[in-house]
Amino acid sequence: MSALKNIWIVYNRELKAQFNSMLAYVFIVIFVLLSMSLTFLLDDFFAPNAQDASLEFSFFRWPMWLLMFLAPAVGMRLWAEEQRTGTIELLLTMPLAVWHAIVGKYLAALSVITIAILFTFPIVITVAYLGDPDNGTVWGGYLACIFYGGGALAITCAVSALTRSSVACLIIALALCFGQLLIAIPPVLEYAADNWGGRVADVLGSLGTWAHYTEMKRGVISFANVVFYLSMIGFCLFLTSVVIKSKRS
Amino acid sequence: MISVRNLSKSFGQKLAVDDISFEVKKGEVLGFLGPNGAGKSTTMRMVTGYLPPTSGEVFIDGINVAENSIGAKQKIGYLPEAAPLYSDMTVSSFLSFIAELRGKGKSDVEAAIDICFLGPVKRQSIDTLSKGYRHRTCLAQSILHDPEILVLDEPTDGLDPNQKQEVRNLIKRMGEDKAIIFSTHILEEVEAACTRAIIIDQGRVVADGAPNDLKAKASGSGSHTVKISGMAGSGIRSELSSISGVKMVREFASSESSFSGQVIPSKKINTNGESIFNLCKEKGLLLEELRVEEGRLDEVFREITKTDTEISERNVKEEDPEKVVQD
Ligand SMILES: Nc1ncnc2c1ncn2[C@@H]1O[C@H](COP(=O)(O)OP(=O)(O)OP(=O)(O)O)[C@@H](O)[C@H]1O
Ligand SMILES: [Mg+2]
Numbered sequence: 274m275s276a277l278k279n280i281w282i283v284y285n286r287e288l289k290a291q292f293n294s295m296l297a298y299v300f301i302v303i304f305v306l307l308s309m310s311l312t313f314l315l316d317d318f319f320a321p322n323a324q325d326a327s328l329e330f331s332f333f334r335w336p337m338w339l340l341m342f343l344a345p346a347v348g349m350r351l352w353a354e355e356q357r358t359g360t361i362e363l364l365l366t367m368p369l370a371v372w373h374a375i376v377g378k379y380l381a382a383l384s385v386i387t388i389a390i391l392f393t394f395p396i397v398i399t400v401a402y403l404g405d406p407d408n409g410t411v412w413g414g415y416l417a418c419i420f421y422g423g424g425a426l427a428i429t430c431a432v433s434a435l436t437r438s439s440v441a442c443l444i445i446a447l448a449l450c451f452g453q454l455l456i457a458i459p460p461v462l463e464y465a466a467d468n469w470g471g472r473v474a475d476v477l478g479s480l481g482t483w484a485h486y487t488e489m490k491r492g493v494i495s496f497a498n499v500v501f502y503l504s505m506i507g508f509c510l511f512l513t514s515v516v517i518k519s520k521r522s
Numbered sequence: 523m524i525s526v527r528n529l530s531k532s533f534g535q536k537l538a539v540d541d542i543s544f545e546v547k548k549g550e551v552l553g554f555l556g557p558n559g560a561g562k563s564t565t566m567r568m569v570t571g572y573l574p575p576t577s578g579e580v581f582i583d584g585i586n587v588a589e590n591s592i593g594a595k596q597k598i599g600y601l602p603e604a605a606p607l608y609s610d611m612t613v614s615s616f617l618s619f620i621a622e623l624r625g626k627g628k629s630d631v632e633a634a635i636d637i638c639f640l641g642p643v644k645r646q647s648i649d650t651l652s653k654g655y656r657h658r659t660c661l662a663q664s665i666l667h668d669p670e671i672l673v674l675d676e677p678t679d680g681l682d683p684n685q686k687q688e689v690r691n692l693i694k695r696m697g698e699d700k701a702i703i704f705s706t707h708i709l710e711e712v713e714a715a716c717t718r719a720i721i722i723d724q725g726r727v728v729a730d731g732a733p734n735d736l737k738a739k740a741s742g743s744g745s746h747t748v749k750i751s752g753m754a755g756s757g758i759r760s761e762l763s764s765i766s767g768v769k770m771v772r773e774f775a776s777s778e779s780s781f782s783g784q785v786i787p788s789k790k791i792n793t794n795g796e797s798i799f800n801l802c803k804e805k806g807l808l809l810e811e812l813r814v815e816e817g818r819l820d821e822v823f824r825e826i827t828k829t830d831t832e833i834s835e836r837n838v839k840e841e842d843p844e845k846v847v848q849d
Contacts, residue, residue, distance in 0.1 A: 279623065282619065282622045282623055286608070286611075286619050289610075289611075289615075290608065290610050290611075293610040293611075294610055358606055358607075358608075358609070359602065359604050359606035360606045360607065360608055361606075362567070362572055362602045362606060363600075363602060363606050363607075363660075363663070365571075365572055366570045366571060366572050366595055366598070366600045366602075367595065367620070367623045367624070368592045368593075368595040368596040368623065368624065369592065369623060370592065518574075521572065521573050521574060522573075522574045522576075
């Protein structure tokens with residue numbers, strides 16, 4: 274009970290801090306604008322032979338790339354800033370467990386990302402107006418985005434605990450997210466299968482985010498995908514607590 | 523209430539705190555003194571459960587901090603050294619946040635605001651506060667839940683003289699029914715607010731006692747500063763030196779008809795006042811000034827925490843035969 278209460282208190286403060294700094298608004302606006310322009314302009318969205326205004330191909334292709342930037346940008350300050358300003362000393366001498374603080378802060382940042390993702394709904398409305406999108410694909414696509422963003426954010430959270438510099442965190446987290454995507458794209462997997470054997474390719478494919486994202490955005494919410502993201506998030510948050518504790522000893 | 527046993531902390535190779543033990547009971551105010559880098563803040567961070575000790579234990583009201591840190595943290599109010607604050611919040615929203623975490627309500631926030639004189643700035647954003655107000659906001663945070671134990675790292679740093687006085691009074695008042703540890707570089711503060719003081723140097727406790735006991739350790743303690751006239755200075759000096767119980771006489775000024783200087787006793791007890799007075803009466807000298815030196819805390823502090831070479835240099839100077847007549 275007190276765990277939930279503590280998480281809620283930390284969550285509330287962190288969410289207000291995100292919006293107080295104005296940065297959250299900036300990130301959300303940039304994300305939404307880029308999502309729209311990439312979808313509508315770059316993708317021949319309105320071309321007559323477009324794939325019948327299906328969201329899967331035209332819209333949900335982009336958020337993954339954009340989230341790769343958004344999640345580190347939103348999450349970079351989570352622990353780096355606490356450590357830079359010394360407020361971590363205040364927070365960790367309050368009567369709460371370290372994981373309460375980690376989860377509360379993480380969920381606050383995740384809320385910002387979710388808000389950004391949901392603000393892309395005009396695209397869905399446009400598609401619904403122009404054609405007849407499959408609802409399953411729309412929900413699957415949004416879930417895929419939130420899970421992907423959540424995973425990238427968890428990585429950022431762990432990196433953020435390692436450094437006092439938000440900018441360093443941004444760059445490292447971005448590189449890690451990019452790397453995690455890259456190890457599972459089809460060309461890499463083919464190369465791995467040819468040169469290092471099928472097992473290596475399988476491992477890479479399941480650790481990387483590419484396949485999980487592409488399956489989900491098609492509306493395939495498989496148990497394996499959900500487990501993948503949840504365990505990745507759990508692992509990264511656990512890593513965050515290990516880093517925070519080991520830094521003091 | 524606070525029991526620290528054989529506490530050590532090393533950062534890599536560096537031993538910041540080296541086997542420190544002490545107790546603070548309810549109703550005691552313990553002053554932490556020591557040069558920069560002595561390990562005061564590190565010790566306090568271990569007491570509050572922020573840093574895990576390399577070895578040793580801390581008990582807060584019988585609770586082992588390593589085993590039940592949340593239980594211990596509930597009982598402690600802590601003002602960290604740099605008075606860190608969430609600068610994007612206002613004073614009152616920050617204090618409300620702390621109150622929520624501490625399970626306290628609006629009235630406690632208001633009380634803390636009053637005690638720390640934060641009324642005029644309570645709606646102001648913390649990043650626009652002056653240094654003193656920032657410090658007071660962080661102090662308010664530490665006393666908000668009326669803790670049994672207070673750990674204050676340099677609580678008067680950055681405050682104006684009036685506020686320094688207020689905070690000292692506050693510490694003294696709260697010390698009556700709490701156990702308080704506070705660190706400071708201002709030695710008068712120790713005399714003003716502490717019931718006990720510990721001097722730490724290079725991670726070790728080098729002195730522990732009531733401020734008055736510590737003061738008595740000063741080399742100047744118990745000596746008499748005198749000004750006597752009616753005879754040649756050199757004569758007065760040799761008369762003073764011949765009093766039994768006088769170790770040496772240091773000369774400040776001497777003329778054809780007067781002498782002023784310091785009479786240093788062989789033991790650190792001031793029993794020479796009467797003898798000096800009697801001497802003047804017998805010889806018909808005029809005792810213009812007679813003052814007992816109490817011994818100053820900063821003197822003790824310097825003597826204890828100075829490196830060995832510095833102290834021996836000083837001793838050589840003191841025994842300069844030009845100025846001092848040995849008993
Ligand atoms: N996180 C850390 N990593 C490495 N060394 C540290 C760390 N924290 C403190 N130290 C070292 O431990 C020693 C004691 O530091 P501490 O901050 O406790 O001193 P202090 O007595 O509070 O000094 P001051 O009067 O300047 O506040 C110093 O030499 C410091 O450099
Ligand atoms: Mg310090």
